[in-house]
Structure formats: C-alpha cells, structure tokens
Amino acid sequence: MALDDARQWLDKIRALPLTSPVRIMNVCGGHERSISMAGLRSALPDMIDLIPGPGCPVCVCPEEDIYQAIQIGLNEPDSIVVAFGDMLRVPVNVSSKSVRSLEQAKAAGADIRPIASPSEAVRIAKSEPGKTVVFFVAGFETTCAPVAGMLAEGIPDNLLLLMSGRLTWPAVAMLLDYETPSFDALIAPGHVSTVMGPEEWQFVVDRHGFPAAIAGFTPDSLLAAIYSVLRQKLDGRIFLDNCYQQVVKPHGNPTARRLIESTLTIVDAPWRGIGIIPASGLELRADYAQHNARLRFPVHAENARKNAGAMPPGCDCARVVLGRIKPVDCKLYGVSCTPRSPVGPCMVSDEGACRIWWSSGIRTRSAEHEETTCT
Amino acid sequence: MCLAIPMQIASINGSRAVCSIKGIEREVSLFLLQDEPIGIGDYVLIHVGYAIQKISAEEARSTWELLDQMLTEDAQHA
Ligand code: SF4
Numbered sequence: 541m542a543l544d545d546a547r548q549w550l551d552k553i554r555a556l557p558l559t560s561p562v563r564i565m566n567v568c569g570g571h572e573r574s575i576s577m578a579g580l581r582s583a584l585p586d587m588i589d590l591i592p593g594p595g596c597p598v599c600v601c602p603e604e605d606i607y608q609a610i611q612i613g614l615n616e617p618d619s620i621v622v623a624f625g626d627m628l629r630v631p632v633n634v635s636s637k638s639v640r641s642l643e644q645a646k647a648a649g650a651d652i653r654p655i656a657s658p659s660e661a662v663r664i665a666k667s668e669p670g671k672t673v674v675f676f677v678a679g680f681e682t683t684c685a686p687v688a689g690m691l692a693e694g695i696p697d698n699l700l701l702l703m704s705g706r707l708t709w710p711a712v713a714m715l716l717d718y719e720t721p722s723f724d725a726l727i728a729p730g731h732v733s734t735v736m737g738p739e740e741w742q743f744v745v746d747r748h749g750f751p752a753a754i755a756g757f758t759p760d761s762l763l764a765a766i767y768s769v770l771r772q773k774l775d776g777r778i779f780l781d782n783c784y785q786q787v788v789k790p791h792g793n794p795t796a797r798r799l800i801e802s803t804l805t806i807v808d809a810p811w812r813g814i815g816i817i818p819a820s821g822l823e824l825r826a827d828y829a830q831h832n833a834r835l836r837f838p839v840h841a842e843n844a845r846k847n848a849g850a851m852p853p854g855c856d857c858a859r860v861v862l863g864r865i866k867p868v869d870c871k872l873y874g875v876s877c878t879p880r881s882p883v884g885p886c887m888v889s890d891e892g893a894c895r896i897w898w899s900s901g902i903r904t905r906s907a908e909h910e911e912t913t914c915t
Numbered sequence: 916m917c918l919a920i921p922m923q924i925a926s927i928n929g930s931r932a933v934c935s936i937k938g939i940e941r942e943v944s945l946f947l948l949q950d951e952p953i954g955i956g957d958y959v960l961i962h963v964g965y966a967i968q969k970i971s972a973e974e975a976r977s978t979w980e981l982l983d984q985m986l987t988e989d990a991q992h993a
C-alpha cells in the first residue's frame with residue numbers, strides 16, 4: 541500500500557544523519573500540489589527545505605502573449621480564441637479600466653472559449669468554418685506533445701496557433717548557472733520525463749554535480765526521490781535516480797518526441813518576470829507558417845503600455861518562480877491576492893505555487909511547517 | 916492544468932479510444948502511442964485528452980488514491 545510505503549520512506553529520511561540544511565527544488569506544479577496536500581513539509585525534518593521552482597507553464601507564460609491573445613479576440617473580426625481554462629484569468633498589466641484578462645475579453649463580447657484538449661480546438665474549427673480559431677497554447681513538454689500530435693494528424697485551414705510552449709530543463713539550467721543557486725538538489729518532473737525521457741535531466745548531475753531524482757506524484761514516490769537526493773549528498777555519490785520507473789521509461793515516449801521534433805522548433809523565449817531563456821521555447825516549424833497566429837496577425841503592442849512583459853505591480857511571482865522566496869514572503873499573499881481575486885499568475889493557476897499554498901491552508905510564514913501531518 | 920490521469924481503455928476505433936474510470940467515460944487520442952502495442956483493458960496515462968504512456972493497473976490504482984485525496988481537499992478549501 542502506498543501510504544505504508546510513504547511512512548517507511550519518511551522513517552528512512554528521519555534516520556539520515558543530516559548535519560546541514562538541504563534545499564530541494566521541485567519544478568513541477570503537480571509535485572508541489574502533492575507535497576502541500578500531503579503536508580510533507582511539516583512531516584520532514586526541519587533541516588530539509590522543499591522549494592517550489594518554475595513548475596507552472598501558466599505562471600511563466602509571457603505577459604505579451606496573453607495581451608496578444610486578448611487583442612486578437614477583441615479586434616480580429618470572426619475570430620474565436622481557445623485556450624486551456626487556467627489561462628483565462630491570468631491578468632496582464634493594463635490600467636484597471638481596460639480589459640485585463642481573456643475572461644474579461646469574453647465578458648466584453650469577444651468569442652473566447654476554454655478547452656480541455658487540443659482535439660476540442662480541432663472540433664471547434666471544423667464546426668465553425670467561417671471563423672478563424674486561434675488556439676493559444678501555454679504548456680511544457682507534456683502539453684506540447686499532444687499539440688504536436690494534433691498538428692501531425694492534420695488540422696483544418698482555419699485553425700491557427702499562438703504557441704507559448706516551453707521546455708523545462710533550460711530554466712533549471714539557468715538557475716544552476718547562477719553564482720549562488722537557490723537550491724542544493726533537484727526533484728525532476730515526472731510527466732515531463734514521461735514524454736522526454738530521464739536523459740533530459742542528466743546534465744544536472746554531469747555538468748553541475750547536483751543530486752537529482754525523478755519523482756511521480758504520490759507521496760511515497762516523492763519521498764523516495766527526496767530520500768535519494770539526500771543519500772546522494774551524504775554519500776557523495778551523485779547520480780540521476782529514477783523513482784518513477786513504472787511510468788518514466790528510458791527515452792520517454794519516442795513517438796511523442798519524434799512528433800514534437802517534426803512539428804515544433806526550439807527558439808529563445810521570454811519567461812514572464814524572468815526574461816529570455818535561450819533555446820527554451822517551442823514554436824511552430826516553418827512548414828506550419830500558414831497556421832502561425834504570430835505571422836498572421838499584427839503584433840498588438842501599445843507603446844504606452846507600461847510594464848509590458850513584467851509581473852503585475854507589487855507581485856513577487858518572479859522570485860517565487862525562481863525559488864528565491866516562498867509564496868508567504870510576498871507582501872500581497874492573502875492580503876490583496878487570493879484565488880478569488882488573484883494579483884499574479886502564481887495565484888491563478890492550479891499549478892501556481894501561491895495558489896497551491898493557499899488552497900492547502902498555509903496562511904503565514906510560520907504555518908509553513910504547521911500544516912496537517914502526513915497520515 | 917496538467918496533471919495526467921490514468922484511465923482504462925474500453926474500446927478502440929483507429930487512433931481514438933473510449934477510456935473509462937470510476938464510471939466516467941472520455942474519448943481520448945492514442946496518436947502518441949501509435950508505435951506501442953495497445954489493447955482494450957490496458958491502462959494509460961491521459962494528459963489533455965491524449966494518452967502519453969501505457970501504465971500498469973497497480974500504478975493506475977495508486978495515482979487514483981492520490982487524486983481522490985486531492986479532490987476531497989480541494990472541495991474542503993474551495
Ligand atoms: S506538465 Fe506534468 S510535469 Fe509539467 S508541471 Fe504539469 S504536472 Fe508537472
């Protein structure tokens with residue numbers, strides 16, 4: 541049983557002779573959810589600090605791209621903008637009188653529809669042949685694989701894509717290249733690795749000498765990975781461990797990787813609040829130029845628009861995403877920023893660290909270690 | 916947004932399949948698993964309507980334990 545396994549891993553971790561603090565970063569919103577929901581932070585020894593990193597494609601989606609999607613919806617005649625539900629509420633930096641999110645654009649009369657699958661985008665485009673359907677895609681490798689599948693299977697002429705696809709490993713590489721990385725060991729994302737293969741994370745070990753383990757989403761799998769990186773550090777024997785072997789196979793899903801390669805291309809890309817990370821974006825290949833919304837529509841950028849690309853004023857999401865501060869350290873956390881009226885993207889998305897912490901009942905810095913224990 | 920969930924294949928029609936779990940049925944694409952032998956009764960991990968990997972019945976079960984727990988917690992904190 542998984543829960544007994546979890547308790548055993550916890551006992552093994554507690555028995556480790558840790559003498560100095562270890563900061564372990566996860567880069568997956570799904571991991572952060574499991575950690576918070578199961579109360580792993582309070583169950584683990586104080587010496588272990590679990591840090592949420594750049595784990596959510598919604599949080600890092602460029603503000604300019606969201607603005608562009610809103611403007612397409614509002615200004616392009618006969619357009620329908622479709623996007624994964626989480627994207628609809630993310631605010632852009634415009635005055636409070638202007639349309640600030642796709643949700644508000646919808647209220648203002650634009651045809652904006654939340655979808656749950658790329659197949660739905662195709663279905664909508666087929667059923668509305670007189671309209672131009674723009675699929676606004678924010679997602680990591682796991683989400684880009686189905687989008688690649690959709691493209692390879694063939695899409696209708698009236699379906700365009702506004703691609704904000706991102707690769708996760710270049711963000712981790714950037715954090716590791718900092719003079720003082722904000723963490724000491726990495727829990728690598730399970731579903732990204734399911735698609736791309738464990739090999740994607742080998743550089744953490746080979747180039748940087750950091751312990752790393754791939755984890756699944758159950759508490760026992762996460763605890764196994766935490767135990768692994770701690771042991772690696774204590775023993776001075778660093779390697780890439782795969783604690784999610786049932787699902788993460790060598791080379792991942794080769795078909796999915798082949799489809800990504802044949803439909804998408806890697807580009808330098810901006811991350812909201814962080815800036816451009818080289819070779820971290822997935823954009824449509826040139827053969828799909830006629831489906832590229834970036835090429836079809838003018839760039840909607842008002843010169844007067846202040847803070848384009850930035851996080852909303854006062855919001856500390858950029859440092860949250862980089863693992864420099866915890867959600868509770870943001871001045872707005874729980875004050876003006878809650879899931880009901882989010883200020884920054886990290887409070888909007890189900891995988892945003894602020895949203896996850898708030899939903900798991902963490903209200904103050906001290907409460908971080910007081911959540912319900914892992915039972 | 917992007918946690919993949921396990922489901923069991925109930926029927927297959929070309930690259931599309933009907934999958935079910937706990938009485939819920941969904942049409943999903945098997946396109947990303949086109950090079951894998953896959954059949955009715957197999958468990959797959961579904962992300963945004965696409966099966967991204969074949970998994971064992973046991974793995975499917977332990978993931979559902981976790982998801983059930985998350986769903987109840989979400990409801991409590993909503
Ligand atoms: S796509 Fe998968 S790995 Fe990436 S953040 Fe979502 S759940 Fe985690």
Ligand code: SF4
Pocket residue numbers: 854855856857858860867870871872873874877878882883884885886887888894
């Ligand atoms: S609490 Fe709100 S404003 Fe602060 S970092 Fe999180 S999302 Fe941004």
